[in-house]
Amino acid sequence: DEEVILNTLVEVCIHLRESRRLQDLLSLFYRSGKKPSQHLYGALIKAHSQLKQMQQCRENWNEMVLERAMIPNDIVLGCMLDALVCNGEVEEAVALFNEWKGKVGANMVMYSTLIKGFAAVGKADEAMSMWEEIRAAGSSMNAVACPSMLCLLLELVCFAYMSCDSWIVFG
Numbered sequence: 001d002e003e004v005i006l007n008t009l010v011e012v013c014i015h016l017r018e019s020r021r022l023q024d025l026l027s028l029f030y031r032s033g034k035k036p037s038q039h040l041y042g043a044l045i046k047a048h049s050q051l052k053q054m055q056q057c058r059e060n061w062n063e064m065v066l067e068r069a070m071i072p073n074d075i076v077l078g079c080m081l082d083a084l085v086c087n088g089e090v091e092e093a094v095a096l097f098n099e100w101k102g103k104v105g106a107n108m109v110m111y112s113t114l115i116k117g118f119a120a121v122g123k124a125d126e127a128m129s130m131w132e133e134i135r136a137a138g139s140s141m142n143a144v145a146c147p148s149m150l151c152l153l154l155e156l157v158c159f160a161y162m163s164c165d166s167w168i169v170f171g
Contacts, residue, residue: 003034003037006025007040009025010022010025010047011043014046014047014050022047022050022051023051025047026047036064038064038070038072041061041063041070041072041076042075042078042079043079044056045061049086054087057083057087061080064076071104072100074107074110077097077104077110078107078109078110078113081096081113081114082113085120088120090123093117094114094126111133111134111139115127
């Protein structure tokens, strides 16, 4: 199937960070006029995220959910959340997560993505609220969420240290 080949090539270009080839693949696909499957929407969103083309991520998302009335699966939602977080749109990612988690379900990958976003912008309270939401849902830390929480704590310690008005010099 052509879509399976395209999806594989897109994933390989993403993994190898081959931006020029990735852009060429995307251009070829869009010129074809074909409509992507749900799975391919996820790959397209990831590709445009890597290329820092957030408007195209949003256009793919809106085409899928608004124009085609497709309900995303957890993987595609996770791709969009990651795209938003990786491009500095943490609040938008949280709003999207809250909008869809009741329909799609939430998983540790999604929570970890949002926690990673909060850590990147130094929002400890929001990250800890997300952790409380995980616990309230009866979930526990796993191999996916644990590194995100550890990174959050490390980043917050570093952020607090660098924000200090007075530096302690050991000598």
